Structures are given as structure tokens and as C-alpha cells.
Amino acid sequence: MRRRNxxxxxxxxxxxxxxxxxxxxxxxxxxxxxxxxxxxxITSVEAQTADMTAYLEMNGDVEADNTxxxxxxxxxxxxxxxxxxxxxxxxxxxxxxxxPSRPGxxxxxxxxxxxxxxxxxxTPQKPGATVTTGTAIVEIGDIERLQVVAKVSERDVAxxxxxxxxxxxxxxxxxxxxxxxxxxxxxxxxxxxxxKEIYLAFDKPDARINSGxxxxxxxxxxxxxxxxxxPEDAIVQNYDKTYVYVVNGDDTVSKREVRRGITVDGISQVxxxxxxxERVAYQGVTVLxxxxxIKDVGKKEADQ
Numbered sequence: 001m002r003r004r005n006x007x008x009x010x011x012x013x014x015x016x017x018x019x020x021x022x023x024x025x026x027x028x029x030x031x032x033x034x035x036x037x038x039x040x041x042i043t044s045v046e047a048q049t050a051d052m053t054a055y056l057e058m059n060g061d062v063e064a065d066n067t068x069x070x071x072x073x074x075x076x077x078x079x080x081x082x083x084x085x086x087x088x089x090x091x092x093x094x095x096x097x098x099x100p101s102r103p104g105x106x107x108x109x110x111x112x113x114x115x116x117x118x119x120x121x122x123t124p125q126k127p128g129a130t131v132t133t134g135t136a137i138v139e140i141g142d143i144e145r146l147q148v149v150a151k152v153s154e155r156d157v158a159x160x161x162x163x164x165x166x167x168x169x170x171x172x173x174x175x176x177x178x179x180x181x182x183x184x185x186x187x188x189x190x191x192x193x194x195x196k197e198i199y200l201a202f203d204k205p206d207a208r209i210n211s212g213x214x215x216x217x218x219x220x221x222x223x224x225x226x227x228x229x230x231p232e233d234a235i236v237q238n239y240d241k242t243y244v245y246v247v248n249g250d251d252t253v254s255k256r257e258v259r260r261g262i263t264v265d266g267i268s269q270v271x272x273x274x275x276x277x278e279r280v281a282y283q284g285v286t287v288l289x290x291x292x293x294i295k296d297v298g299k300k301e302a303d304q
Contacts, residue, residue, distance in 0.1 A: 039295040042284035044247045045231060049276045052224040052269055054262050056159075060150030060168075060200070062213040064121050064141025074110045075132040076100035078125050085123055089114040089140060096137045118142045121211055143211050146202060148180060150217050151195035159221040160185050166200055166219040170209070179203035182219070224262065227269045234282035235260055235268050244270070245288050247279040247296055255290035 079099040083089060096112040122139035125131060148168055152160060162185060167177040184199040200217070202209065235258075236243045242260050245253040258273030274280070279296075281288060288294070 039251065039293040040284060040287055041295045041297060042245075042253075042281040042288070043297045044279045044281050045234065047270070047274050047276050047278050047280060048229050049226055050229050050267075052227045052229065052262060052264050052267070053220050054159075054222045054224070054264060056152065056156055056219045056221060058150045058152060058217050058219065060148040060215045060217050062146055062209060062211055062215055063149055064118065064143045064211045065145040065147050065201075066116065066118070067121060067139055067141035068115050068118075069136035069139045070095060070112055070115055071133060071136060072096070072098040072110060072112050072131055073133065074098060074100045076110065076130070078127050078129045078131050078137065079109060081123065081125070081127050081137070083120050083123070083138060085120055087120045089118065089120065091115065091117045095120075098131060112137050114140055116140055116142075141211065144205065146205075146209055146211060147183075148200040148202075148215050148217060150198055150200065150215070150219075151190075151193065152198055152219075154189050154194040154196065156221075157189065157196045160196065160198060164219060164221060166217055168200070168202070169216045169218075170213055172213070173208060178206060178209065180217075224269060227261065228271075228274055228276055229267050229269055230274070230280055231282045232263050232266045232268045234280045234285065236285055244274060245281040245285055245292075246274070247281060247294065251294055251296065253281055253288055253290070253292055253294055255288075 076098045078096060080097040081095070082097070083093075083095045089095060091114055093114045094111050095114050097109040098112060100107045100110055118140040119142070120138050121141045121143065123137075124139075125135060125137050131137065160182070162182055164182040166180045166182065168180050169177050180200040180202050182198050183201045186197040189196050198219075230244065234244050236245070242258055243255050244258050246256050247253055256273055259271050261269030261271040263269070281294070281296075
């Protein structure tokens, strides 16, 4: 009886060992090629040829072209201001009177004349204020020719030149863009702010634009014609090398090294390693590897 029990125990142990040794299926394991390998779901896009224009964004202020301050010929008290903010004057118009009298003495009024034709854009002094020959009584500018003054960071000054095009926008007019052109570039970099000033003239007058307004400037700098372009998300950076995953005809991808140029508004320029018309993965690229099997959603949508 004991011998029989030993035989049964040995037989049971052999069966258990056999079951343990049998394959357990592919649960939790990644099948190899040719064994029903699962495909990664990705979206692809075709590399396009397009012109790309780099741009800089900055803030600026609208000013009157040729703004000039009017100064008195003698120190004294500002007796009368004959203009107000927004007044239109001609060169030589009387704009203020300064009383140079001192206690116990009385002198005739000293007139202050407009140095140019234009519109009064600032009246920093009020009647009764004490002024000197270095005190600006009013500022006069030609508001019919408005300009935008903006500052460009020192790292970007190499691309600055006259004739660059820009679009200017204002918070008062959301969604509206006003064309402008650079007509002057400062020859100096400010040593404190590390910026260089540029001056832009509006391409055409517009009554909605006023001197003193805060402006947002998009300055177009360099044109790259016939660039090979892909979405920025298609680019994979690995240390100092850049790659894309090119979609093959057999529903696999090939990891290919490329050289990237500029990126503008989410679109990257590829200057080497990719040809127009080739498809690259741009969604789901983080799980891919060279030779991976894929299910290309983007290509199916493009074919429909």
C-alpha cells in the first residue's frame, strides 16, 4: 500500500512539473516578429515643401513722427498756456506766455512759439509752474505720420535692417493687424537694457491708431524658401542627435537621423535627411523604435 502511494505521489509530481513547463501564452509578454506581433497605433503626416518665415515678437509704443518740445527763452512763471492736448498748431503760433518778473520788478511777458507744425501731444507744465530755459512747455508731433518704437534683444540684432515687414496689433482691436515697415534701426545697443531700438512706419494711415498706444509687434526677419517641413512633434531629440520615424510600405517605421532648421508656429524645417512626400509619424512617436510595427491612422484618413 505504501509503495502504491509513493507511485501515485511521483506521478502527481511529474504531472505538475509538466504543467509548469508548458508555455503560458503571451499574457504580459511582447510577441516577437512573426508571432502575431501587436502594432503601435500612430498618426502620420506627409513631409511638405513650403516657404517659412522666421519672426520676432516684441512690444512697442506708438509715437508721433518728428516730436519736438517747445522751450521758453527765459526763466519765470508759466502765466498762460494757449493750447491744450490735441490742439493743432502751425510753426510760429503763440502757444504760451512766461512771466519773467521777480518780486519788486515787472517785465513784459515772454512768448513761447510752436517750433513745428503738428498736434500738441503732451502738456507737462501747468499755468503757475516755475519754468527755466530747459523746461519743456509742450510737445508737438506730426500725428498724421505715426510710428512704432520697439526694442529688440541684443541676441537678435544681427537680422535687423531697413525694409523688414511687420504686423502690429493693439488690445483695443482684437484680431485686427496693421501692416508696418522698419524705416530706421538704431546704430547703438543700449548698454543697460541690452536692446536696440527700431522704428516702424505704418503702411497706411488709420484713424483707429493713436499716439501713446501700446503695440504688439511681430517682425518678420528671414525667408526660407522651399523648405521641407513636418510638425514639430514629429522630431525626436536624443542627446545631440535628431530623428524622425519614417513610415514604410510594410506598416513598419524606420528611425532616421535628420538635421533640423528653424521652427515656426509648431512647424519644423528639415534641412537634411528627409524628402518631400515621405510620411513620418508625429503622434505616438514616444513608444516607437526602429522597425516597430504600426497601425497608421493618419494615412487611412488621408486616403479617404
